Amino acid sequence: MKLLYRNLKPSLQKYSSFIAILALFSNLQVNASQGAQNVSLTTISTTWDNPSYASAVAQLSYIAASQSDVYQLNFVLKSAPAGSQTNLQLINSSAENASLNVLSPSTVKIIPKFDFNSPVSSYIKVQLCDVKNGCAGNISVLGTYGITAVATDINGATTSTDLTIVVRSVPTVDPNLTICKDAIAAAHQKNDLVWNQISNWEKTWANYELLSQFVSANNLTLNTSFDFQSNLINTEISQINSRLYEFQGNTKNTCASTNIYSEWGAESNNFVSLIKKLGSLNSVFYPNWQEWLVKYPPKMIPTKIEVEAPVSVSIGSDGFATFSITAWAVPVNLDQLPAGRSSLEDVIAYKGACGYLNGENIGVTERVVTSKPGYSFFVLDFKLKITGVCQGQFRYYGNSKFDRSDGFFNVTVNPKTNINDYAISQVSLYSNEVVAGSVATIYYWVNMPYLQGTGGLGAGLGEFGNDNGAFGPDYSSVGWTLGFVKGDSPINGLYKSNIDIPASAEPGIYKTWVFWKGIVGPVYGPDIKILSNKDVIQNDLKRSCENQGNSTATSLKSNSIQIAEIANRISKLQYLESDQKNLELALIKEELRNIDSNLITWLEKLPYYLKTNPTCTTYEALIVASKDLYSKLINLNNQLDKYSTTSNQANEEIDDGVEVEPEANLTITKKSNGWYAIKVDTNLESENIEILATKKGSKTIKYAKNTGLSTQFVLNTSRNLRGYSITVKFNGEVLKRILVSK
The missing domain is CATH 2.60.40 (Immunoglobulin-like)
Structure with missing residues (x-):
């Protein structure tokens, strides 16, 4: 397995040893399964913990020749202090290239996902639970607990490892032990971390990030140092090598730190424990010394990897199958591409063994193409001489805005044909x-x-x-x-x-x-593949999402251009003569009516489209865009009203006209999604009216609306209006009132 370190950003290059992930993919040579190879069961961590959280981690790794190389891992409590009543509970476990099937609170089955010599690595974490207080409570009896982890393959062969958990009382925190706040401020500025209170660090989710712990103390003796532990698995923690020394009778205050690298997978509470070492003999343990909360950002932009690869190739006359595979990352919604880009420029890596196996000679060459402005292509150039299936995976690592995604390929390498015959x-x-x-x-x-x-x-x-x-x-x-x-x-x-x-x-x-x-x-x-009816329906929905989405986006883009042009024309009205101004006002009003009608149509249709095809995220984005354009439209109508008033006052002829009493029709409709639509139809053009919703024992809800040029509008609200009396008012006069009965 080879990872494209040289193309990583500087901020990620120094962590490349951590983000190198085991290859997921097959050996090209198709051989009969020889069973699991290189089986290893080791103890990753045993904890000196407080009574509220005691756990240990074991790692089972092996090379699976096929998906039938299944292992069952069982944890057994072998020894415990006298009088204790405890059991074991699996928590926070993970696996690479395999799925986990929990069979019991202390037993899990590891099932490989791939054939063709796939490396499997699983991290199984077990927590010590008190029978009386439960896993969320404290361990009643302090002392040393011994656990044996036993891995059994499908043929009954076993391998084991021992784990130890020492449960101790919580020590009294040294009052001289403090957090180095200056170092924290520097880390905030350097690593762009989000800090809350010192006891609760809040960090934005990302793929591979750095979290630093800092500590300082006063009046320390010679050879005092600090070590750190974490409750995370799949985490690299560097020990503290710096020490704090006494210097000429005065305390030398020094900040010691540790770095934690982790691929955050979910929102979770995490903590780091501190071990204060005094010389080489004694130590003081501070469990859960600092805690932080891993949080997802409000909404990551979903992405996908586009892959261009042949389905099948053959060995040529030179003895090699030569072909290239190209990959690039884009948002699922292409409208969310950064300006000037046709693909995303962050790191893409190849996670695969195809091309790096023994006997493949030239194998594969990795390169990144950025010569075309706005594009970033990741290219694999293969030259293989072994037949079989070349499988591979691309990983786009994303950033704080764009989510991580994967792309896959399967290329069949066929034998060389006989060039001396057909x-x-x-x-x-x-x-x-x-x-x-x-x-x-x-x-x-x-x-x-x-x-x-x-x-x-x-x-x-x-x-x-x-x-x-x-x-x-x-x-x-x-x-x-x-x-x-x-x-x-x-x-x-x-x-x-x-x-x-x-x-x-x-x-x-x-x-x-x-x-x-x-x-x-x-x-x-x-x-x-001959598709089933279900497959056809899913494909139809996908095509409908793409086609309708493109059609609606084109319509909204046209409206957006029109609104921008009209805004420019309105700004120039003040420079026109009276007759020209009146003509331009009439033209603009007509164009705004047409835009209004189009936007109202989409605002009514798009929620229905989304309901019938809820997986189409394009509809969600189009609804937001439609609402934004409609708000701009209302603003233009308000601006136009000012010019209309000025223009009317400038007319030389005065016609008082016929007085018409203001009227309004009111309709309340409950939609299938639970929302209410308030439709008002008046004979008032470009007037401000009020809609009041009143109910005994409840606060009055007030809506203010300008009727605009169309004199008809619809208000949509998620409020439950059942039992409310809805009233339409103009200049304090009640035009219409109805009671919402359902």
């Missing part, structure tokens, strides 16, 4: 997923020693040689070649076949292959 290679699919009743298209490269007809050349689905075919005797699962598609010439070129998928085809995974009857084959290609 050869078929580079089998690929137009689409790896099809629906019943459609067509599967298979491409393949054909080499011929000389130009000849292609009779007997074709492709198929299912098991080669099955007389009934993949879809039964009534349907053919073979598609004869449709001829030359592209290439140097028909002697060496790309061909394709179409296979009709019957509507009655069973959903599932099918093999694909190409053969030349009597000459060569079958040559297998990538598997193809």
Whole structure:
């Protein structure tokens, strides 16, 4: 496994030894399973703890030849102080390349996720619990507790390790022991940590971050030092090497510190314990000396990794399969890309063994391409000579704004074809997923020693040689070649076949292959998936999200441009003559009416779209954008009203007109999401009116609204209006009142 250290940012380079993660991926050589290799069960930490929290950690690691290399890890309490009544409880455990299945409070099963010699590493943490007080209470009896961890494989072979927990009373904190506040301030500035009170450190979530502990003391004797422990597993903690010395009869106050690196995975309370060492013989233990809270930021922007990789390649005439794989990171919602960027520029790393295994010779070369402005591509150049499946994973580490994400690839490396005879290679699919009743298209490269007809050349689905075919005797699962598609010439070129998928085809995974009857084959290609109805529905929802999202975004973008242009035109009204100003006002009013109608449509439709397809985050962003544009629209109407008033006053002719009594219609509707819609329709244009919601025993709710040019508007509220009396007022006069009954 190799991690791209050289491309890490300076802030991450010094932690590269920590963020190197075990490879998840397979050996290219396909061999029969030889069972787990390099099995190791070790004690990671045993704690000297206070009665409120006593725990220890064991690590089980091995190389899984296949997913059947399952281990069961059991913790047994072997010894305890007299009179104690305790049991064990697994907590805060984790695993790399494996899943954990808790079988009992003290037993867990480790199940590998991958085949092909996958390295598995699990960190299992066990807590000592008092039978009387429970795991959340104190241990009643102080003393030493002995635990044995036993790992058993599927054949019954075992390996074990011992863990010790010493439960002691909480010592009295030395009054001279303080936190070095100046050092904390420096760390805040240097590492951009978020600090609250000294006893409760609050830190924003990130992938790999630095947390520093600082301590100083007065009146210390010679050779006094401090060590730190943490309740975190999968954590590197450096011991304190600096010591505090007495200097010419005066105390030398020095700040000692430790660094903690961790990949925060969830919101949690954590603590660091302190061991104060006096010389080489004595020590004082301060459990849970400092605590901090790991918190998620309000909302991380979700991301994804785009991967361009071939599905299948073949060994060439030089004895190697040569191909490249490109990866780049983008937000799931592309509108959230930083300005001037077409991809995110933070670290992407390759987490895989493919290309680094013994016998692969040249293997793989990693490079980052940033020559194209706004883009950052991570490229793997493979040159392999071993057949099988090349699996790999990319990790985008993100930052404080963009969330972490992963991307995967699987490339089948096929054997070298016989160049002295007719050869078929580079089998690929137009689409790896099809629906019943459609067509599967298979491409393949054909080499011929000389130009000849292609009779007997074709492709198929299912098991080669099955007389009934993949879809039964009534349907053919073979598609004869449709001829030359592209290439140097028909002697060496790309061909394709179409296979009709019957509507009655069973959903599932099918093999694909190409053969030349009597000459060569079958040559297998990538598997193809015939989708189920559920798969089709999910794909339809995804396409609907993309298509409707793009359509709505285009409409809103057009409205945004119009609003910006109208705002500019309004600012220039003061420089126009009276007749020109009146004409421009009329034009602007008409354009604002059209924009208003369009935005109201989206504000009504988008929540319905989101309800029918709640996984489409694009709709959420579009709702926010629509509301923002509507607020700008209202502001423009308010500005326009001022110019309209001025313009009317400037008219030479006076027409008092006919007085019309103000009127209003009021409708209250409860939506399916529990919200209420208050719809008001008046004969008042560009007037301020009030909507009051009153209920005996409750505070009055007041809404103020300018009717604008449309004289009709809708207020949406999440308040429960049942039992409220809704009143519409204009200049203190009641225009309409109704009671909300449901």
